[in-house]
Amino acid sequence: MATVKQDDRLTSSQGFMCVGFAGVFSKTVTSPLEVVKIKSQVGTFHCKKGFLHSFLVVYQKEGIRGFWKGNLVSCLRLFPYSAVHLATYKQIVHLHMDELGYVSQWRAIFAGGLAGISAALATYPLEVAETRLIAQNCREPTYRGVVHTLSKIYQTEGLQALYRGFSLTILGAFPFSIGCYAVYINLDKLWREPQFRFTALQNFINGCIAAGVAQTLSYPFETVKRKMQAQNPQLPHYGGADIHFTGMLDCFRQVIRNKGILTLWSGITANMVKIVPYFGLLFSCFEMCKQVCLYRNGYIVSPLSYKLAPGVDQSMGPTEVEEVKRYLKNRKFQSQQGSRW
Template identity: 40%
Template sequence: MPGKDKRLTFAQNFVCGGNAGVICRTVCSPLDVVKTLQQVGTEDTRGGMVKTFINQYKNEGIRAFWKGNLIACIRGFPYYALQFAAFEQIKQQISNDQGKLSPMGSMFAGSMGGVIAVLATYPLDMVKTRLTAQHADLSKAKYKGIAPAFRLIIKEEGAMALYKGCGTSIIGVIPFAGATFMAYEFLERLWQKPKNKMSPMENFIDGCLAGAFAQTISYPFDTIRKKLQAQSKYIAGGGTDVEFSGMLDGFIQTVRTKGVFGLWTGTTANLIKVMPYAGIMFMSFEATKRFFLYQNGFTTSPFKDTPRLDVDQTWSQEELHDILEIRQFLHGYHHHH
């Protein structure tokens, strides 16, 4: 497909990204809960990943694996929507005439998309960590829900507490989002075939590998961020396993007490989660995109990416809409005369 891809509107890319985020969050929620508990370092996670699953099921039942999933989706939708839409938008600005990006270009567009998404949705992530780390039984829980948690944190710790660990998040998302999109675009080229010929399975494999690559690079930031978010003098026991004053100190104290690999605690659970997660995310993104391309009139089916032969694929959605209207008008005009 030569030229830049303008076939979807910003709003449509936004919905594609949001949809992808909600689908992959819900499917992978149990792994996310276990990973968060391991990173924060609660009592029940001492025995490793499988043990954590069993303990969690015994203590809090099956619903506990979707703990915080509603807020995760409320945050996930705008987060992935902004990230993908910003990525596509920046990609259009900086790609060459063939619509190709250099690896550094993909890295830059991915990173910027990530930063915009983090800033917009960070307070929700902070509250989600607090809700996940507390007891699932509301009679024993400090925060009774999403809105009460917001109110209580602002009341006790001030509004800026909602951005606790945000700096770490931004520093963490730059390599993570950048490396994910860079690897994804790079892997897409390795199949040696046009993008529209790729199957959902191939999108899934690319997403998995891109996610694993990016995750391993940026994981330590995620660990420190979770510890910063969970740390509160208002929760009995402080909520974390090491005491520290800020991001740098967090790195130092964690390495001092747990060794360098302490920064990768829970990384197995995380890779097992991140690979299908990124895979399902990119697969859902491409699937939703197919639906919109068909709806916009560029392809012959909502499930396949087969281009319509009577349509120029370099047009934007508005251009195609105008041209089809003119065609219909001419068609009607010829019939009358």
């Protein structure tokens, strides 16, 4: 679905680098939509008059750099999150494999959900820092940078503030996984062909649909989580949150009672608009980076195309291809030395 396929022709470090570069680039380009989404979830004054008007207010109050608040910490979070997620996912999937190495669809998605929770736990303080940086006014900042944000939250609010709202990540993982599974089991009906025949465009569309459904189902939990992350009596306007609450259940109750149940989906427009460019850039940047690595490994003739290098066994790993190239080079050198004599 919304994942890049593993290619055995890449080394583990190359695969990690390609995913990291693609994630950083796509997050940076779509950062304005993320800023508007999070401000809408928190309930700051920027987003009182709708999706398009929010961009104008942010620009007037904070300038162009206001659209990239928190982007650095969001990009930094990608690398430990991806590493923990991948390692945990492999361990969980391995436990559920049968004798033939098969894992059911539901167990694979369940493993992905647990891996996501583990990765979120490891990187959750960075997510809290991202929310605080986006919620504040960058022209009158309370926090200056990632390190200052984390240290100030810890010093003034304690360690528990860095994990405030984490339980909502766990609760939101269930509807998110259900949404992914519901889309996944119906993809062959949508395209009327088996999944192993899906083209790159079909996989891209599948990823967008799965992300849209899953994020819509889990969105209320994220909205309340963002409000909990942002709220602090020591910040101007109570952190920008549009209601004051004492905990998760009280936040749900007050949002529904004072603002209406649809407020739990505040910012959903920006989130939906973000999905297509985000996954489009993610896939395309990954493929571009992958082509460069495959060219360096000797599998293709140019970093600008996927034309296979003649005579190279594509089933061999990168180290095996390198060994064959060294062997052929040494044999050619020895034959040249022999011809001189």
